[in-house]
Amino acid sequence: GPMHTARRTHGFTESVIRAMTRLANEHGAINLAQGFPNFPCPDVLKEAAARAIRDDVNQYAITWGAKRLRDALVKKYAEWYGMTVDPETEITVTCGATEAMAATLLAIVDPGDEVIVFEPFYENYGPDAILCGATPVYVPMMPGEPLDLDRVAAAFSDRTRAIIVNTPNNPTGNVLSWAELEVIAELCRRHDAWAVTDEIYEHIYYEGEHVPIATLPGMRERTITVSGASKTFSITGWRVGTIIAPEGVTGAIRKVHDFLTVGSPAPLQEAVAAGLEQLGKEYYLGLAGEYRERRDTLMKGLLAAGLRCKPPAGAYYILTDFSALSDLPDDEFAFWLTREVGVAPVPGSSFYSRPELGRRYVRFAFCKTLPMLEEAAGRLTAAATR
Numbered sequence: 001g002p003m004h005t006a007r008r009t010h011g012f013t014e015s016v017i018r019a020m021t022r023l024a025n026e027h028g029a030i031n032l033a034q035g036f037p038n039f040p041c042p043d044v045l046k047e048a049a050a051r052a053i054r055d056d057v058n059q060y061a062i063t064w065g066a067k068r069l070r071d072a073l074v075k076k077y078a079e080w081y082g083m084t085v086d087p088e089t090e091i092t093v094t095c096g097a098t099e100a101m102a103a104t105l106l107a108i109v110d111p112g113d114e115v116i117v118f119e120p121f122y123e124n125y126g127p128d129a130i131l132c133g134a135t136p137v138y139v140p141m142m143p144g145e146p147l148d149l150d151r152v153a154a155a156f157s158d159r160t161r162a163i164i165v166n167t168p169n170n171p172t173g174n175v176l177s178w179a180e181l182e183v184i185a186e187l188c189r190r191h192d193a194w195a196v197t198d199e200i201y202e203h204i205y206y207e208g209e210h211v212p213i214a215t216l217p218g219m220r221e222r223t224i225t226v227s228g229a230s231k232t233f234s235i236t237g238w239r240v241g242t243i244i245a246p247e248g249v250t251g252a253i254r255k256v257h258d259f260l261t262v263g264s265p266a267p268l269q270e271a272v273a274a275g276l277e278q279l280g281k282e283y284y285l286g287l288a289g290e291y292r293e294r295r296d297t298l299m300k301g302l303l304a305a306g307l308r309c310k311p312p313a314g315a316y317y318i319l320t321d322f323s324a325l326s327d328l329p330d331d332e333f334a335f336w337l338t339r340e341v342g343v344a345p346v347p348g349s350s351f352y353s354r355p356e357l358g359r360r361y362v363r364f365a366f367c368k369t370l371p372m373l374e375e376a377a378g379r380l381t382a383a384a385t386r
Contacts, residue, residue: 015123016350020334024344030376032298032364033334033344035170035316037234039369042283045233048274052267063262064254065093065242066269072276073242081212083220089247092254093240093269095261097200097228100241102128103260104196104224105162107252109134113161116152120319120351120358122170122198134161138353143172143319144310149183156187162194163187165213168201171319171351171363173312175208185216194249195219199227203284205314206292214244221246224253229272231316231367232287238268291316291366294373298366301377305384316367319348323360330359337362341383343376 020033040046064070070087077083085091094100101124109115111133117125118141129136139155141147156163165184167176176184188195195213202210214223228241241264243253295311298318302309307320326333330347338344348361366373 017123017346020338020344020346023335023338027339027342027344029338029342029344030368030372030379031344032366032368032376033346035231035365035367036236037367038372039234041234042275042279044278045235045271045275049267049271052270057267057270059266061093061263061266061269063258064250065091065264066266066273069093069240069269069273069276072273073244076276077244081215083212083215083244085244086247090244090250092243092245092250092257093264094228094243094257095239095241095264096230097198097226097241098124099239099257099261100226100228100243101125101164101196101198102131103253103257104226104243104245105129105132105134106256106260108194108196108224108249109161112159114157114159115161116155116163116193118147118164118166118169119353120171120348120361121164122166123350125164125166126353135159136353141169141172141174143174143312145174147176147180147183149180152184153187156191156193158191160191160193162196164196164198166198168205168210168312168314170201170315171317171346173310173315173317173319175205175210175314177208178211181211181213181216185213185219188222189218193222195223197223197225199225200231201315202227203232203287204291204316205288206295206311207313210314224249229275232284233272233275234367235268235272238265238272240264240268240272294366294368294370297370297373297377298364301373301380302364304377305380307380316365318364318366319351319361320345320364321360322362330362334362342379 017034024031070091074085074087077085105128109132113134114137115129115134117136119138126136137155225244230236306325309320334347345362345364348358349355352358
């Protein structure tokens with residue numbers, strides 16, 4: 001029953017990440033656990049949101065998204081990726097990419113199906129699949145290493161309904177290459193499976209390029225592209241997510257979305273549309289440049305502290321191996337670092353299907369101001385010399 005399902009989705013009453021945030025607050029630690037920025041979103045979005053509220057855009061928007069936002073998304077996908085998207089039949093706006101992923105899987109996955117998930121994974125994917133009565137099939141993805149494409153191929157079967165592809169990736173920082181995506185695409189075509197992509201970090205990468213798998217040959221009709229405004233515009237609390245999908249499956253997704261949340265916040269959809277309309281390429285390039293500087297600042301501190309890690313190619317997390325420093329399990333090491341060093345990470349086991357796989361890892365987020373990251377790097381360096 002539902003309680004059994006709830007237990008199988010990890011047994012946490014609240015997200016480990018949010019629990020670490022609470023612990024960080026209790027101990028006055030620098031919170032590098034939760035992936036939310038501590039700096040403001042662009043003024044153009046703030047002003048547009050305030051204006052929309054004052055103009056009384058405070059009732060339900062169209063369930064699958066305000067027209068202005070859908071039109072802005074059509075333009076964006078055309079300009080950035082050369083994708084042609086129908087604003088009336090192929091777009092659904094949701095309460096964040098988190099709801100987008102849940103609505104998508106509930107729409108396409110049946111009990112007994114299999115969903116392939118790369119591991120370590122963002123903590124919602126496994127539970128999302130389980131809530132659908134599906135079996136997650138995990139494929140290892142190591143930070144800074146190419147995908148083991150043979151293992152990806154071996155994970156597919158005639159029960160595979162979908163593969164979840166998150167690039168740039170949380171928590172590994174990997175950005176999948178065109179060649180890697182091409183192999184995944186070929187497997188989807190061969191096994192008649194959906195590619196469900198989480199592209200929330202599409203503008204935050206430092207190497208390579210962001211390739212939506214929907215742009216690969218034969219993939220537009222079998223790809224569901226999930227993204228959102230949270231990371232691009234530093235508005236994680238606004239809850240504006242997006243789904244681009246073929247017309248038939250969009251109909252199914254919209255039904256689920258309507259029952260889950262009815263719709264995304266009306267004034268905030270107008271504001272995200274304004275951001276898409278008014279912020280040009282230089283904004284997105286600037287965003288990636290600022291994140292690169294933050295990445296390098298935190299990397300220095302982590303390496304000085306004796307943590308093993310590779311510089312992420314994208315997203316704003318660093319997954320580190322602390323086993324050279326401590327024999328503690330990941331959760332105890334994370335608590336220790338929070339209390340004694342004053343820097344809070346996330347225990348690695350929250351990104352794995354079996355906790356023992358993540359026992360040597362903790363993840364740090366660098367979506368923070370440079371001074372805060374310099375302070376964190378300083379605390380880590382000082383702790384190492386103790």
